[in-house]
Amino acid sequence: MDKKKIGREDFEALLRGEKDITPYIEMDPAAGTYSVFGVRTASNPNYLVKAIYEMYEVNLNKKLAVQAVRKLFRSVGMGSVGLQNLLKKFGMDLKPAEFLMLVFRLQHQQGWGAPFELVEQGETKIVIRTKQTFESQVMKNWKMPVCGIHQGWIEGILITVTGKTWFCLETKCLANGDDCCEFVADQRESSWKWKAEAIVKGDTAITEYIEHKPLEGTIKLIDDPVVMMPRFIFSSMMNSLKKTMGEMPAGGVNYRAYMDMGKENVEHYKKMGITKPNILADMAFAFYSQMGWFRIIKMEWNEAAKTKTITLEHTVESDSFGNTGKNVCFCTAGLLAGIVEGAFGIKVQGKEMKCRSKGDDHCVFVITNKPEKAG
Numbered sequence: 001m002d003k004k005k006i007g008r009e010d011f012e013a014l015l016r017g018e019k020d021i022t023p024y025i026e027m028d029p030a031a032g033t034y035s036v037f038g039v040r041t042a043s044n045p046n047y048l049v050k051a052i053y054e055m056y057e058v059n060l061n062k063k064l065a066v067q068a069v070r071k072l073f074r075s076v077g078m079g080s081v082g083l084q085n086l087l088k089k090f091g092m093d094l095k096p097a098e099f100l101m102l103v104f105r106l107q108h109q110q111g112w113g114a115p116f117e118l119v120e121q122g123e124t125k126i127v128i129r130t131k132q133t134f135e136s137q138v139m140k141n142w143k144m145p146v147c148g149i150h151q152g153w154i155e156g157i158l159i160t161v162t163g164k165t166w167f168c169l170e171t172k173c174l175a176n177g178d179d180c181c182e183f184v185a186d187q188r189e190s191s192w193k194w195k196a197e198a199i200v201k202g203d204t205a206i207t208e209y210i211e212h213k214p215l216e217g218t219i220k221l222i223d224d225p226v227v228m229m230p231r232f233i234f235s236s237m238m239n240s241l242k243k244t245m246g247e248m249p250a251g252g253v254n255y256r257a258y259m260d261m262g263k264e265n266v267e268h269y270k271k272m273g274i275t276k277p278n279i280l281a282d283m284a285f286a287f288y289s290q291m292g293w294f295r296i297i298k299m300e301w302n303e304a305a306k307t308k309t310i311t312l313e314h315t316v317e318s319d320s321f322g323n324t325g326k327n328v329c330f331c332t333a334g335l336l337a338g339i340v341e342g343a344f345g346i347k348v349q350g351k352e353m354k355c356r357s358k359g360d361d362h363c364v365f366v367i368t369n370k371p372e373k374a375g
Helices: 008-016 046-059 062-078 081-089 096-112 134-138 148-162 192-201 231-245 247-271 277-290 316-321 330-344
Strands: 025-028 033-036 116-121 125-130 166-172 181-187 210-213 218-221 295-302 307-313 348-354 363-369
Touching: 008 096, 046 062, 046 134, 062 148, 081 096, 081 148, 096 116, 096 125, 096 148, 134 148, 148 166, 148 181, 192 277, 231 247, 231 316, 247 277, 247 330, 277 295, 277 330, 307 330, 316 330, 330 348, 330 363
Parallel strands: none
Antiparallel strands: 025 033, 116 125, 125 181, 166 181, 210 218, 295 307, 307 363, 348 363
């Protein structure tokens, strides 16, 4: 089958809306091939897109599943560099918004949704909208903004054509009950502070910023080296310390060591330009929670008594040691106290009031202001 060639005049006609991609689609059912402009492609059945979203939802939640899809399709968007190079070969130098609209005109004519409208364009901000996207139809039962595919595409396309970092938000979504799907893309620096605050807000998860190279023996989280430690190693370390020092002295050492770790962690965030105490504390809690140390059930402030009550599930100690009939979470108590002390600049002490290892439903910690010693 002869491939139909496409030239500059064809792309210009496509941009003007005088042509569509129909003449450039080649399908050979016997060979199992489907091409557009001579480039192999494939149809995207509803069940496949649905499966991708639901695969991520199993380990995350719906909101973070959308963000995981966004990250996946950002790479797809960056693949538009081939089209960009072809246009340059034809002497066509489109503005970022023009190139974005061309890519989506080509995509949507292959069944990815209704045509896009360019609402606003500038050097650092682009707003586009459409009556409906493919994924807003497929995932409409989620009843929330779901267009992670398009968010990722937009980011990847704009990163490719500008060489700068772009972030895209879906401000309206058909699946959320809105009358259209609207996307706002902003060019901004991908700072550590921005990433960390997005994690605290629940807009993303640390998994998006983990760079794992297992064959090289390295893991980085937001550019910082990290290590993974199995819980059996953690419990082995704790048991070794108990044998050496005795149970109560070991608990005191662990409390002090992890309190210092919590404070040091907060100091690291301060060096990244984060100064508000509540954000510092919430950031540390969110990071440890998402890294598997515990799950936060609730946090309560008693302003009058100057106490913070923190209820946790599956702390690293209670899961490691199981049912012992007594409190075991000395490390977690110290860690929580260190985070609060470092964030708010006050002297505190932490105590575990309930523990799953003792048979309680949750591990409950109370952080209180430490009384100043009489001079």
